[in-house]
Amino acid sequence: MNAPSIETRNLTIRFGGHVAVNGVSCAFHPGELTVIVGPNGAGKTTYFSLMSGQLTPSEGTILKGGTEITRLSPSARAKTGIGRAFQLTNLFPKLSVLENVRLAVQARHGIGPRLFRPASAFTEIADKAYEHLKATRLDDVAHLPAAALPHGDQRKLEVALLLAMEPDVFMFDEPTAGMSVDEAPVILELIDEIRKDASKTVLLVEHKMDVVRALANRIIVLHNGELVADGPPDEVIAMPIVREIYLGIPADEGAAA
Amino acid sequence: MTDTALASAPSADPARKGRMIVYVVALLIGLALAFAPFLFQDVRSNQVAARICVFIVLAASYDLLIGYTGIVSFAHTMFFGLGAYGAAIALKSMGPGWDAVLAGGVAGVVLAAILAVLIGVLSLRVKAIFFAMVTLAAASVMMVLASQFSDFTGGEDGIVYSAPALFKPAMKLMTDDAGKVVKLFGVSMNGKIAAYYFVFLTCLVLFLALMRIVRSPLGTVLEAIRENEMRAEAIGYRVVAYRTSVFVIAAVIAALAGTVWAVWLKYTGPDTTFSFAIMIDILLMVVIGGMGTMVGAVIGVVLMSLAQFYLKDLMEAAAQATANIPLLPDLLDPDRWLLWLGLLFILLVYFFPAGIAGTLMKKGGH
Structure with a gap:
């Protein structure tokens, strides 16, 4: 596989006693759309903030195109090609x-x-x-x-x-949340188009399983700040641990979301 | 859509009408100031007109900070004072010449810029309230220094000096065949006129420069920082660098206004430059005019200055006219002018919550 565009190594952030993101090591590649799933409070948005620079990790490193950017300001990271929608x-x-x-x-x-x-x-x-x-x-x-x-x-x-x-790394944090059924497709089509560009890396936090199935090349699962699953969509959705975490959202009922 | 359609933004009609009113008023004020020596031919009016010119620049540069970028600073009069004291000390020690104005002005401006960089780099990272406190402390220290180094600054008494020869009342700009000074529309073409137009033109250039800054892409970035600092940083703007630069720009312009003020007044003391009363005045001028509008500064300064200088006269006349009615003359006694000024402010803030220009132009305060 080609070299990762953005990568986190043992990324950890603590707020007092609470560990919001705990030792997450993961690499994301150009031409790949990774959906990040996990229940509320799993650390998905915090993980994004660490990569886009709004938060500084307690431990671990972040690399963009092989260069360390762990201590760069958000504006400097934007210049390196990391973009985020909130x-x-x-x-x-x-x-x-x-x-x-x-x-x-x-x-x-x-x-x-x-x-x-x-x-x-x-x-x-x-x-x-x-x-x-x-x-x-x-x-x-x-x-x-x-x-x-x-x-x-x-x-x-x-x-x-x-x-x-x-940017060349796109981070979408629940881009269609609160959108009407007429509006969401516009955004999803745009994301789909970006996904087809082999030079772009897309990270997407999304709950709606139909969206996840339609767009994802890969799914990673965060739970209590830890990376608990990582793999192709079908495999991950079938994992017992994921079904357990997502008890409220059975995978086979995704189309209803 | 085409570029022309983009350029002429179709906005709501009342806002457009309001904008027209504001710009027409500002233009009329500009014209009145441009011909002030001819329109108002007494010494006091001239003084008021010159003060309005200088304070428009001072208030507009403060609006760049507070209105556009959302930086709350109480050190603006400190920079104003540095420019004024620079020119004053140079004019006193080097004698009345342009070299002194230049040397003193440059020294004041450079010192203001250095201080602004230091304050900016050290404290623009912290929360707005802490920054405001730091500027307050810096301004207080500067006031103490100005009054303590009395050999240098004249202490509380300030410094009296002469302006360059061009501005002396005895200077004849135009003479007739008999060697007497020419009068145009009843106004002697002497050094007083030269001094006024020196003030007017310098202030005009500085004000137009400020207008240019806020209309430029940089101006939009400043507004973005005010609106949402975190997002401005996230889309790639170095917020601290922008804030520091704008703080320095505002400081330099305030210092230049101070130099002009010192040359006009031929006196520089704590009360004409450093005092917190002036700082509060500037703040009120910007708030009354409308924060984040630039033209608001023009309207605010004119309104406040006219009230400060002429409300007493007006009340004197009103008190005399109502002398036979009980109670009213007491209320209208000129000594109570501050009461009426306060009332005027409350009404203005009530009816124009975003300042006069801000409310009319629908720009909304914050």
Whole structure:
């Protein structure tokens, strides 16, 4: 298999006496979509935060393309190509939808030495931002403040920001949570498209089993901060330990979710 | 959608109308200031006009911090004072010349920039409240230093000095055949005019520079940091670096405004520069005008300055007019002007919760 794009080695974080992520060693590869499952409080979001830099591990290392990034700031990690969409919508509420995305495009491409030109003069950046808005079907509301959007659209904007970062490691934290049945497919199709790109690595936290089955190349299971299962979807879903953890969500009833 | 459609953002109509009103008012204020020496031909009005110019820059640069980036600093008058004292000390020791203004101004600005970098790097990482406390401490220390090093700074009395020859009232900018100073529209073309336009033009350039910054992509990044610091960092912006830079930019502009102020006043003391009363004034000006709007600073400064300078006169007149009515003249006594000023603030904050410009432009405070 090709070299991992992002890898954690013995990754551990403690909050006081509580160990939220406990010795997780796992490598993720380009062209692979890994779904991370586990009950609430299993450490999935914490694991993401450790990789994207919002949290610093107590122990262990994180490598991106073979280079250690354990102590890098979130912005420095973003520059290395790690992008994350957040579980709880995490936008710039008073800025317009377009400005939200433009900021991410601008961070990725830079604005060069023309720093003090009016922002509206950077048409290439606005055009790029607009592409991402079209992809997420937000182009009609481009000029509304982000806070004025309905929940589903805010979730889409969250994803548009991630697309605009043009990362090579995509982290989606329950991207379709709270979305209506009409809205979710837009996002899932986008994720499916990214998955088909052999140079991209996708990490996805998701509960809905139909989504997991449709998209995953691999599933890892976190339980109480520990990695308890890792493998192809069918195998993992069939594991007794997974059925036990997921007692409330029987695998064969996934389509109902 | 095309680029042109993107550029002209279709926004809600009341907001557009409000924006029109705000910009027209700001433009009128700008015009009034541009022709102030001709429109208001007395010494006091001139003084008020010059103070308004300088304070617009001071308040606007503070808005860059508090309104755009969400940095709460109480050290803004400290930077203002450094620029003023730099020019004042140089003008006193080197004599009234442009070399002194330049040397003193540059020294003040550089010192302000260095201090801003130090404060920024050391403490912009911490929580906003701690940062505010650090700036408060720094400003207090600077005030103590200014009053203790009296050989250097004149202590509490401050420093009196002369401005460059160009700005002296005896200076004749234009003379007629008889060698007398020319009058244009009844205004003598002397050094006073030169001094006013020095203040006006420098402040105009500084204000336009600030406008340029907030309209640029950098301005949007600053707003993003204010709105959601964590996400700004997550999409790749080095928040601490941006904050420190903007703190330095604001400090440098405040120091430049201080230098201009010192040249205009020909006096620099703690009460005209470092005092916390001025710091509170600036804060109120920005809040009343509208945080995060830039033009709000213009409106806030004008409103506050007019109230501070002319409310007493107005009340004096009102008290005399109502002399025969019981109680009213007592209430309208000029000595109670602060009461009315306070009332005015409460009403303004009530009807314009996001400041005047902020509410009209629907930008919303925070």
